[in-house]
C-alpha cells in the first residue's frame with residue numbers, strides 16, 4: 001500500500017514532514033516534490049534502502065543516483081576534496097536545479113553511485129524537499145520518481161501511476177514548477193555537463209568559460225541519425241517522431257504526416273505550440289499544445305507525453321525546439337524520448 005499525504009508546497013506542515021522523515025529514517029521510500037521533478041527518496045546512508053529504490057523503479061544497477069542535501073554544511077558529509085569551483089557554484093546556484101558530481105565520502109554507500117567513487121549532489125529549493133531532508137536529519141538519495149525509461153513524474157498522480165504499491169508514501173505538493181530535471185555537472189575532471197537541465201549552459205559559462213557539454217543525445221542532431229542506438233529514456237508508450245528545420249516547412253510536413261497517418265487509421269498525437277494549434281484543427285488527431293517559450297514548454301513536456309499515452313495514441317509528432325537556454329534541455333529530453341527519430345525538413 002502506498003500512502004498519499006497532501007502537503008502545502010510553500011509552507012509544508014511540520015507534522016507531515018516528520019511523518020515522512022520517520023519513513024525515510026526506517027529505510028522506507030518516500031516520493032516528494034522538488035522544483036524540477038518528483039524524486040523517489042531514501043536514506044542516502046542506508047545501502048538496503050538504496051536497493052529498494054533500484055527495485056521499485058526497475059532501474060539498472062549501473063545508473064547512479066543523486067544525493068540531496070538541505071544545507072551547505074551537509075556537503076562535507078557526502079563529498080570530499082571539494083574544488084573551490086564547487087563552492088562557487090553552490091553559492092551561485094543552490095538551492096536550485098544544479099547537480100554537482102564530486103568525490104564520494106565513505107558515509108555514502110557505493111551502490112548510490114552504481115559503484116563509482118564519485119557522488120552527484122544537489123541542494124533543492126522546493127520547501128517540501130528541503131523540509132523533508134532537514135527533518136530526516138540525513139542526506140536523501142533520490143532519482144526521478146518514475147519507472148525506469150518512462151517520462152519523469154511532475155505530479156503526484158504520475159508517481160502513483162508508475163510506482164503505486166511499490167513505495168511507502170507520496171507527498172503530494174502539486175506540480176513541479178520547472179518540469180525538467182537538474183543540470184548534471186561533473187567536477188571530477190575538467191568541468192563537463194553530462195545532462196543539460198534547469199540551470200542553463202549559458203548561466204554556467206559565466207563562471208566556467210571553457211565548460212564542455214557532453215550529452216550524446218545533443219550531439220546526435222548534428223550528426224547522422226541513429227534510431228534504436230540510444231538508451232530508451234523519458235519515453236511514452238507511443239512512438240515519438242521529431243521534425244527539425246525551417247518552421248514553416250516543419251509545420252507543413254507535420255500536417256501532411258498527420259493526415260496520411262490518420263487516413264491509414266493510425267491514432268496520432270500532435271504536440272504543438274498554442275499559436276499553431278488551430279492549423280491542425282481539421283485533422284482527426286489528438287492535439288496537445290504547449291507554450292512556445294522553452295520554460296513553459298519544459299514545465300509541461302513530461303505531463304504532455306504521459307497525457308498522449310492516456311489518450312491511447314500510437315505515434316506522437318512533435319517539432320524539435322531551438323537550442324539555447326532551457327531549450328537545450330527540452331531538445332535533449334525530446335531526442336531521448338524519440339530514441340533519435342528525427343526527420344530533417346528543408
Ligand code: TXA
Nearest residue numbers: 036038039064065066101113118119120143144181182
Ligand atoms: O532534478 C533532478 O535531478 C531530479 C530530482 C529528483 O532531484 N533527479 C533526477 O535523478 O533526475 P535521476 O536519477 O533521474 O537522474 C540522475 C542523473 C542520471 O543521468 C545519472 O546518470 C546522473 O544523474 N548521475 C548520478 N550520479 C552520478 C555520478 N556519480 N556520476 C555521474 N552521473 C551521475
Ligand code: MG
Nearest residue numbers: 143144145152
Ligand atoms: Mg530519471
